[in-house]
Amino acid sequence: xxxxxxxxxxxxxPEEVLKQAxxxxxxxxxxxxxxxxxxxxxxxxVEVIEKGRRLALEHLNLLNKGYKALFLQxxxxxxxxxxxxxxxxxxxxxxxxxxxxxxxxxxxxxxGDLIEVASSKDKNFTYIPKEYTVPNDVxxxxxxxxxxxxxxxxxxxPETNVPLICDMSSDIFSRQxxxxxxDLIYAGAQKNMGPAGxxxxxxxxxxxxxxxxxxxxxxxxxxxxxRDSMFNTPSVFAVYVSMLTLDWLKGLGGVSFxxxxxxxxxxxxxxxxxxNPLFKGIVSKEDRSTMNATFTIVNEDLQSRFxxxxxxxxxxxxxxxxxxxxYRASMYNALPxxxxxxLVDVMKELERKA
Amino acid sequence: xxxxxxxxxxxxxPEEVLKQAxxxxxxxxxxxxxxxxxxxxxxxxVEVIEKGRRLALEHLNLLNKGYKALFLQxxxxxxxxxxxxxxxxxxxxxxxxxxxxxxxxxxxxxxGDLIEVASSKDKNFTYIPKEYTVPNDVxxxxxxxxxxxxxxxxxxxPETNVPLICDMSSDIFSRQxxxxxxDLIYAGAQKNMGPAGxxxxxxxxxxxxxxxxxxxxxxxxxxxxxRDSMFNTPSVFAVYVSMLTLDWLKGLGGVSFxxxxxxxxxxxxxxxxxxNPLFKGIVSKEDRSTMNATFTIVNEDLQSRFxxxxxxxxxxxxxxxxxxxxYRASMYNALPxxxxxxLVDVMKELERKA
Numbered sequence: 276x277x278x279x280x281x282x283x284x285x286x287x288x289p290e291e292v293l294k295q296a297x298x299x300x301x302x303x304x305x306x307x308x309x310x311x312x313x314x315x316x317x318x319x320x321v322e323v324i325e326k327g328r329r330l331a332l333e334h335l336n337l338l339n340k341g342y343k344a345l346f347l348q349x350x351x352x353x354x355x356x357x358x359x360x361x362x363x364x365x366x367x368x369x370x371x372x373x374x375x376x377x378x379x380x381x382x383x384x385x386x387g388d389l390i391e392v393a394s395s396k397d398k399n400f401t402y403i404p405k406e407y408t409v410p411n412d413v414x415x416x417x418x419x420x421x422x423x424x425x426x427x428x429x430x431x432x433p434e435t436n437v438p439l440i441c442d443m444s445s446d447i448f449s450r451q452x453x454x455x456x457x458d459l460i461y462a463g464a465q466k467n468m469g470p471a472g473x474x475x476x477x478x479x480x481x482x483x484x485x486x487x488x489x490x491x492x493x494x495x496x497x498x499x500x501x502r503d504s505m506f507n508t509p510s511v512f513a514v515y516v517s518m519l520t521l522d523w524l525k526g527l528g529g530v531s532f533x534x535x536x537x538x539x540x541x542x543x544x545x546x547x548x549x550x551n552p553l554f555k556g557i558v559s560k561e562d563r564s565t566m567n568a569t570f571t572i573v574n575e576d577l578q579s580r581f582x583x584x585x586x587x588x589x590x591x592x593x594x595x596x597x598x599x600x601x602y603r604a605s606m607y608n609a610l611p612x613x614x615x616x617x618l619v620d621v622m623k624e625l626e627r628k629a
Numbered sequence: 630x631x632x633x634x635x636x637x638x639x640x641x642x643p644e645e646v647l648k649q650a651x652x653x654x655x656x657x658x659x660x661x662x663x664x665x666x667x668x669x670x671x672x673x674x675v676e677v678i679e680k681g682r683r684l685a686l687e688h689l690n691l692l693n694k695g696y697k698a699l700f701l702q703x704x705x706x707x708x709x710x711x712x713x714x715x716x717x718x719x720x721x722x723x724x725x726x727x728x729x730x731x732x733x734x735x736x737x738x739x740x741g742d743l744i745e746v747a748s749s750k751d752k753n754f755t756y757i758p759k760e761y762t763v764p765n766d767v768x769x770x771x772x773x774x775x776x777x778x779x780x781x782x783x784x785x786x787p788e789t790n791v792p793l794i795c796d797m798s799s800d801i802f803s804r805q806x807x808x809x810x811x812d813l814i815y816a817g818a819q820k821n822m823g824p825a826g827x828x829x830x831x832x833x834x835x836x837x838x839x840x841x842x843x844x845x846x847x848x849x850x851x852x853x854x855x856r857d858s859m860f861n862t863p864s865v866f867a868v869y870v871s872m873l874t875l876d877w878l879k880g881l882g883g884v885s886f887x888x889x890x891x892x893x894x895x896x897x898x899x900x901x902x903x904x905n906p907l908f909k910g911i912v913s914k915e916d917r918s919t920m921n922a923t924f925t926i927v928n929e930d931l932q933s934r935f936x937x938x939x940x941x942x943x944x945x946x947x948x949x950x951x952x953x954x955x956y957r958a959s960m961y962n963a964l965p966x967x968x969x970x971x972l973v974d975v976m977k978e979l980e981r982k983a
Contacts, residue, residue, distance in 0.1 A: 314946070
């Protein structure tokens with residue numbers, strides 16, 4: 276019996292994807308060679324990465340709309356500096372909604388001036404600031420769509436005429452948005468897309484004209500776009516599993532289908548958090564993330580009992596992040612509804628027994 | 630029957646490593662979870678990366694000698710810029726032995742002045758320059774120990790009192806050297822260490838004091854050393870398979886054992902290239918690489934016949950790089966001696982039939 280895996284990331288991936296990936300490690304493409312011991316420039320792998328790039332754009336409804344998808348290395352943390360290295364000429368505007376925004380801001384400061392248009396640090400990032408304006412004279416505006424650690428999620432994005440850059444690491448491919456409003460989207464693979472080791476970048480080609488300084492090749496979006504995401508050897512396995520996961524999503528019915536499932540899962544859990552007097556949500560209701568639900572147990576004396584109960588129910592990965600405490604249940608695309616039901620059942624059982 | 634895989638990289642990996650890796654994708658550590666869906670900060674994965682870092686130092690005889698091993702992302706191509714970003718304050722000296730050295734030089738120029746102490750470009754990099762001196766007033770000296778594309782290998786390294794930085798991507802763990810002479814060694818995993826997606830950096834801790842400018846976190850050796858190679862989510866799968874491969878090497882008897890095997894494989898093939906009148910080696914004999922043997926067929930009319938014959942013998946990956954032509958047989962650690970024998974047999978058979 277597989278565990279109910281609520282890990283915040285790296286996180287649960289579809290079982291059929293894991294099975295295919297496992298097979299490809301011993302025999303890929305029926306070619307009697309492993310996926311990981313063939314040239315990345317061989318036809319079978321080029322097909323993999325091209326399919327992955329196409330599927331990513333397709334899921335975001337950006338195919339043939341002037342965007343390119345890249346599978347880079349280094350995680351979102353590398354994008355923090357790459358976005359600034361390429362595009363921060365004088366000053367840029369950032370929205371600060373948590374740990375990852377704060378880190379993005381720190382790295383960008385090396386390259387120019389920064390305006391923090393708003394921050395929710397005053398309340399330990401338990402809400403998304405809404406009353407702010409993006410200045411018209413900045414190089415770009417940067418925000419984080421979903422805050423994994425706190426469990427908040429931006430439901431709307433500001434209207435602005437400056438380039439819009441968004442870190443969507445923890446909610447990409449989980450919901451429909453008008454992605455054509457964004458000029459650059461990046462996401463570490465290890466939530467809804469695949470294993471750690473590759474980072475998706477979706478960039479509007481027009482934005483390349485705004486590169487403002489000489490950038491080392493590996494950090495240049497222009498270089499990676501020109502070389503079709505194969506400037507150097509990519510993270511072959513991570514790209515392959517990402518492609519499989521994007522293909523799995525397509526087979527299910529795409530982002531619109533999974534968005535419905537994600538809403539059902541989130542509703543099931545948040546309804547129980549609100550109903551059950553033993554538990555309490557941590558963040559503002561209107562900003563609750565459909566991906567990461569954070570909550571506390573009201574009476575701390577019940578904590579060890581609850582912990583034993585969910586472990587016994589084969590649940591894993593719901594301990595809260597050290598900077599928030601309490602619990603965090605991450606409900607990424609591959610987590611089935613019945614796993615959320617299993618957690619809700621334990622919460623109800625605790626109420627009965629308490 | 631598995632192919633005789635002479636691919637230049639990504640390249641052949643040990644069969645038992647592939648088998649273990651394949652199993653870990655469905656069930657890692659008997660924990661009913663996949664290796665790629667658990668937290669990188671969970672105890673089982675921390676154990677993996679720590680074991681990998683320890684084994685890397687052990688194989689280089691650098692354990693407890695003031696060095697740290699890191700598993701970073703971005704390939705050797707990212708090290709081209711990172712070495713310069715961190716350590717090139719005024720000027721640095723580079724030895725130019727091929728495509729990868731040339732690329733390293735190009736990226737470093739963004740950060741300071743460069744002295745090319747010698748280059749073998751005059752003869753399409755078919756030899757290793759030997760008559761040069763490393764200036765005493767440079768920030769560091771950089772060289773490439775093995776040139777995958779041309780099939781040349783440095784047999785000795787200059788004595789110098791400036792920091793010695795070496796790209797060992799294609800021959801690390803293949804031979805014994807006095808590695809304590811080096812201040813920083815880097816290597817993309819995808820030759821002798823594992824799959825593409827991680828890069829080993831072995832750095833002398835003293836060198837960290839020479840970081841000469843403010844460096845973004847992801848590009849800072851200091852940050853990665855301080856965070857035990859876990860500043861951000863590492864490339865989990867690539868690190869795991871690298872650890873397994875380093876462990877496999879240890880089980881065999883380590884670098885001294887594999888060096889003997891590598892010498893035997895290289896001797897077998899080069900002896901045939903020199904003996905068989907149909908073939909000719911491309912590079913200077915004294916600079917021949919034990920990892921990548923490059924050769925041409927003297928009478929080009931025989932080429933298509935030879936190509937059919939080696940394909941029929943279940944051999945793959947011996948086409949030469951487009952910038953050199955001819956053939957290239959890569960004989961990394963995991964390639965068995967009998968695969969080289971299979972190639973030599975085909976060369977002999979061609980001679981008999983021609």
